[in-house]
Amino acid sequence: MKTLAERIAAHRPGLLRAIGGSAWPIALGFLFAYLMQTVLAPAVGDFYGKMMLDVGIAIVLGVSLNIVNGYGGQFSIGHAGFMAVGGYVAAAIVFYGSIKLWGSKDIHGGFLGPGELLLVTGCLVGGGFAALAGLVVGLPSLRLRGDYLAIVTLGFGEIVRVLLQQTDDVVMDPRKVEAASPIDLADNLGGALGFFGAPRYLDPKNPFWIWLFVVVVLLVAYRLKTSSRGRQLLAVRENEVAAEAVGVPTTRVKVSAFVLSAFFAGIGGGLYAHELGNSLRPTDLGFQKSIDLVIIVVLGGMGSITGVVVAATALTILPEVFREFSEYRMICYALALVLMMILRPQGLFGLRELWELAPWRKVFRRGGR
């Protein structure tokens, strides 16, 4: 009779197979993003191209919030705060980094050129800083639950906004930038006016990095959901006391969910900061933005990745279509939230994915049932 640990070990795939199994979806993601860049982006034109950029960023942010809010059931209404941290850090790195490296703040190099690599670095570092903030916010969740946690996240978002508004103006003069050290520049983030001048690497013609990050966040979210850590998170959501009783390290699970979620929100913020037509202002990344993200997760289905993708897409496109009714937009969202909670509290999709919904079940059903 083997021990449990041995039996588990027997199921674990070999190293090569594990790497192979992880690599092919990424490769597919590269291909997908490359096709979006080379085939679809030139075909759809600027208006729809911009809309698709917004959809991509909304998916990154929505799915990242879904990790903590949908899987973990930890209600966070300060998600835009993480987005702001990531966005500002990324913008500062790319803006000041461009000046220091190449002497000008303009776009440097073409597709996949050095400028874009700096952008990716900025986004990843921004995500790292946001993850650090997620750790700070996640730690009180050891003691707080439900409403209190919501308030703490909200307070965090507000504090980030206020602190950003206190920063000094952006240094525009290349000579001054080259003279200053990175520590000095960390306080020059534009204050209440916002961070202007970050090079716009992501425009309707260049959506590659957005779609690559969309694929990455979807992959991570999916693999998390089907992993044991994801199941632990779902257990915490359903009943924290029961989860703890069966040996789920609730604290660690919750905090790591916060960190992961904040990381991707930071990346989303970094992408947002470098998208053409967006302005990076503290007030734009405040409570309203957090609520927009919460609505995406709640309507799409708390815990459903495809549900969030559908909701993010729909809620980005619909306001554009119904532009003349824009003053009723938030009223409709609000009514939808209230009605959804009364009539279908798990969201449109619930925990299910698109292919798990009833009409498709027959098509995808595995044999023998």
Place this chain on the structure above:
Amino acid sequence: MTKFVQVCLNGLTLGSLYALIALGYTLVYGVLRFINFAHSDVVTIGAWMAFVFAGILGWAGTDSPLIAMPVILMLSMAVCAALGFTIERLAYRPLRRAPRLNVLITAIGVSLLLQNAGQLKWIFGTQPQAMPKLLSEQALFTLAGVKVPVVDVVVVVLAFVLLVALQWLVFRTRLGQAMRAVSFDERTAALMGVNVDMVVSYTFMIGSALAAAGGMIYGLKYGSLLQSADSVWVLLGLKAFVAAVVGGIGNVRGAVAGAFLIAFIEMFGAAYRSPQMRDVYVFGILIAVLILKPGGLLGKATVEKV
């Protein structure tokens, strides 16, 4: 010394405002155990209703504040009480047995609904409005070199009267007894013949009426009303909520104590440290209290039961 007295006076008026709003949060939390996120929007609507009624009644001058003030206050409180009743009946009552997260999301939905409905052209509009000066800003008396305007005195007295009335209501009447019973144990209270639905409705109406008074005080003291979705209102409600939590949520006296504590810290921080950081102080206190003494200063520590 003059600055110190001035800051104390500002803290006192701001604390009265926070106290009236914080009581709404704490009362609802007491009976239903959830945070009524829409409360700050009831405050907003109370303030705007005071503006609307002041316009309708045409008592925009300071001619007869003794009549205008109470009439406007009563009308505004009545409208908000009706609003509170409606919100509870339509949005919260269907979810009485639902998980708390769902109620929280609903509350945020109601809050957004009120904010954005208030911005419509045919309701309050998006233009900021100046509240008519019902009370003169002349000094009533001078204290240690600080002129104390009539507005401040009326604000503090009005808040004090309402707070005493609420104390009496909660601790001396049958309704208050029923409220405390529901707060202690809803099911047992129901078995003892307390009509829980009715008590909850009354609680919402009382909380909303106090919110309307708070809104009106805000209008009188600060003069300008911003559009209903402006973050000023959210921040006002949040700080009052922080006051309720710091004092120990569910505790009526704690809410008042917390409100004055928060207001004084905010005012002293703004006057003697940095005025831009006043919001940061308030949320810093909140996080510190939640980590060190999650039950609040006057609250009891609760143990999660299965």
